[in-house]
Amino acid sequence: MARYYLTTPIYYVNDVPHLGTAYTTIVADALARYHRLRGHDTRFLTGTDEHGQKIEEAAAAKGVEVKAFVDAASAAFRAAWPPLNIENDDFVRTTERRHIEVVQDLWRKCQENGFIYEGTYEGLYCVGCEGYYTEKELTQTPAGMLCPLGTHKPVERVKEPSFFFKLSAFEKRLLDFYEKNPGFVSPESRRNEVMSFVKGGLQDLSVSRTSFKWGIPVPGNEKHVMYVWFDALTNYLSALGAPGSSLHSRFWPPDVHLVGKDILRFHTIYWPAFLMAAGYADAELPRKVFVHGWLTINGQKMSKSLRNVVEPIKLAEVFGADVVRFYLLREVAFGQDGDFSHAQLINRYNSELADSLGNLLNRTLGLCQKLRPSGAALARGAEGELEQKLAEQARTALLGSIASWDEIAPHRAIDSTWVLIRAANKYIDESAPWAEAKKASPEGTARVDAILATALETLRWISVLIWPVMPDVSTKIRQQLGMSAIAPKQGEDVLVMHWEPRSDTSGLAVGTPVFPKIDADRQAEIFTALGLSEVVAEKAPEPVKPGKQPRAVIEPASEITYEDFAKLDLRVGRVVSCERVPKSDKLLKCMIDLGEPTPRQVVAGIGKSFTPEGLVGKQVTVVFNLKPAKLMGQESRGMILAAAGESEADLALIAPEKDRPVGTRVK
């Protein structure tokens, strides 16, 4: 019997469950449900990643024991999934005994095989932040290299004993593996990315630390704890128990790891290399890493400062878990970036769920109720071309769904299903059972039987096809059809075409609409309940495509209040030094005197318009309170204002008309 083992990343407990983590987990759940429908022996794993310096610090900041801190945080993740109709088979924690033992075992194997050795980690260390930085991250000043964060104190070059993983030894073998297993990294663009990275050469990895304690001790040298990734990645293995255990032999290797693009490298390079080092053969390595994109919220990046972090549980409370699942899986082409928009969710809900599917169920049951009393027999025999065509379309939808799920393309599977739903609505229009009933002839009677039976059979199939995405809805529909909920069994493939129109109307029950339509009033209620502003509720203005039009006619940004404006802290600064960011054609790294104790580093994308020499000494306007960001590895704290021109080589600096003291506020 086929089996299927799939995983989400384990989520770092320094964060809370949000739409991004919910998204990955929902996809995984739907995929798991698809395989259960196929009768596959399915294992769906998720969990939490709980070690590391950041956790240690976060607990300390809260003044709680680290263990208590991670217990609570992990519980929050565990509790987040059931309300979204997510049914994972296991939930692994990196602080569990079963995990720690397997990780240490894997480590030992790597070490015995000569791929872990002791050395010295040399890095630039900031005493103030107790953290290492790479050279690129640091602020370069005449006074030396400064820590990019917090105190801006000078960093020190520090040596720390460390274990290293001999990643360099796996360059060739990894490339061979990618070559022989073209599907290992999906989508393909990610595969290219990984391969070119590996071709560029691999350096050994520092895999242990002595500078903090909250981690898995290195076997035989307890001064060291393992550095996060060796620990975290191994969850996929440890959750199955020690090699040789029954779960392990039943499910290893994983069929797919679903991951976000931020952790691509760890899953496609480090993880297989760790396993290779421990002695795993190519055939025992994970079969696929599927990389998906990011979600934006109403067109904006998710961020705490924008206060647009969507709480998935709250959404599920308002819309229902299945609706949220449907929307996310339907809207986003899996693998690509996508946008979560409340307005768009409601659009899709109304048109696809309420109007197309909900109404199809409702009108079909209504027809049955009107034309045939409950329990009436539905005679066979009057089926014709229309029925044949619909059955064929059901078959197409089924095959299309299967193919799409197998490719991990939920949006396409849903699309296939909705083609069938539209066909069913069309079928009812074309077959017009109400007109046949009026004929009051034996032929008409027979046609009504055939039509109702066909429509009901189509709905039965739809209830199957939507189950991976909307299990509760499927059950509700089946209740109204007088059928029991879908309960997949191992070894029984439900997704096999059996077109068997029923022979009576017993058990049918016109119920309350599965998807009550969301009208304007209800929408307003929902937005209020979710705490969304009117701006979000209104249709977002269409983004303007960059074109040849004069910039001056660009759509205005949405209206803001004075308070919004007052949040901006704009200051006059003077460029004290400036250089090009290596490997970038438009980024300039400027040190700007803003009246602070030390000049501040701002990276600006104005290098096509200005030379570093030309900027030094100039006054500029700087967004003073912009959240620091990293551009090409360079810390940037603020941005330089410039007016757009014909092109990127035609920018105009916005600066005070006469010299002002540095640090002057611009209002």
Add this chain to the structure above:
RNA sequence: GCCGGAGUAGCUCAGAUGGUUAGAGCGGGCGUUUCAUACGCGCUAGGUCGGGGGUUCGAUUCCCUCCUCCGGCACCA
């Protein structure tokens, strides 16, 4: 800069190993049915398939080049 990916109707996207009228959904417009949650169905988008050049009987689909956007360029999760 180097390496990848992408640029198709107002929006979101399909698609073609080169070939008669380039597709779907949504939105907009028009029409129509009545079983239904004012729902469904039909018609409608006149899109230089990013610009230019080339190969070809023929290219949006192949090649070159340019423009724009996105991602990657490591021990950062």
